[in-house]
Amino acid sequence: MTKDAGADRLAELARALADPTRAAFCLALLDGRAWTAGELARHAGVAASTATEHLHRLIAVGVLAERRQGRHRYVELADRRVAELIEDMAGLRPPVPGAVTGLKSATAASALARGRTCYDHLAGRLGVALTDALAAQGLLETEHGFALSGKGLQWMEETLGVDTASWTRRRRRPVARACLDWTERRSHLAGQAGASLCQVLFDRAWTRRIGSGRAVRLSDEGVEALRDLLGIDAAEQGLG
Structure with a gap:
């Protein structure tokens, strides 16, 4: 059987998104702005080192793009096509009422x-x-x-x-x-x-x-x- 390179790339993208922390990052970045790793770490409730590892994964598969300004490093969704993909995927699942914690x-x-x-x-x-x-x-x-x-x-x-x-x-x-x-x-x-x-x-x-x-x-x-x-x-x- 001939190996399908396109299937491999799709599977790699799916694996990159199949993590609650990385998914939380992508949903946060739907605001259209660039965030720092620290901001995303606080948003998702993870350590800064953990956030950095996740961001490297998302950048590697082309979901996020990195921008540097002086000493500061920002990440954002790579383009509108990625944003549309994330929003469409979120819309595929029926809403699940979350527990109100406060x-x-x-x-x-x-x-x-x-x-x-x-x-x-x-x-x-x-x-x-x-x-x-x-x-x-x-x-x-x-x-x-x-x-x-x-x-x-x-x-x-x-x-x-x-x-x-x-x-x-x-x-x-x-x-x-x-x-x-x-x-x-x-x-x-x-x-x-x-x-x-x-x-x-x-x-x-x-x-x-x-x-x-x-x-x-x-x-x-x-x-x-x-x-x-x-x-x-x-x-x-x-x-x-």
């Missing part, structure tokens, strides 16, 4: 479910609410996969000021993509349109990060803006 863990879980970054786009109830509103306004077509309508493209350009012409220079990435939300069990908007929408919300301070993790929440200005632009009732949808 108010802090319950609050953190609630914040992530309400709204979070999924690499460079928005997820959780906020991401799904935005997706539903775009579809309801005729800006996003969802019947046969996700696609911006002509009206949606115009809205992105004229209302949000997005340079959609730049999307054509990145043709390897779809304009709109459905990403299964692992907390809502429904799809939210990813792709170039999802990334641009997320960036606009951050640039205009309509969304803000909660602490140093992936969780985000709407600002008062964001609540008003999404109500005026898309008819989203933040209080009714549990986004406040």
Whole structure:
């Protein structure tokens, strides 16, 4: 039997991800930012030396990329394709209610479910609410996969000021993509349109990060803006 090199590489990747600590690192890095080994170690509750070993493994298989700035070493997800893979894999498993060990863990879980970054786009109830509103306004077509309508493209350009012409220079990435939300069990908007929408919300301070993790929440200005632009009732949808 001829040995399949592609199968070997796939198996190596699967083995690299098949560890709770390494999986925790990857999920944390879905916030789209670069983290230090020490930050990831504290996040996963492991020793710094242990974190370093795990990071070397993930870098070796191409899941993570290393960046150095002066004396500091950072790691991040290698690219958006890796981010999509991690989020899609997380969404494949049914949700398992975790044991609430205290108010802090319950609050953190609630914040992530309400709204979070999924690499460079928005997820959780906020991401799904935005997706539903775009579809309801005729800006996003969802019947046969996700696609911006002509009206949606115009809205992105004229209302949000997005340079959609730049999307054509990145043709390897779809304009709109459905990403299964692992907390809502429904799809939210990813792709170039999802990334641009997320960036606009951050640039205009309509969304803000909660602490140093992936969780985000709407600002008062964001609540008003999404109500005026898309008819989203933040209080009714549990986004406040």
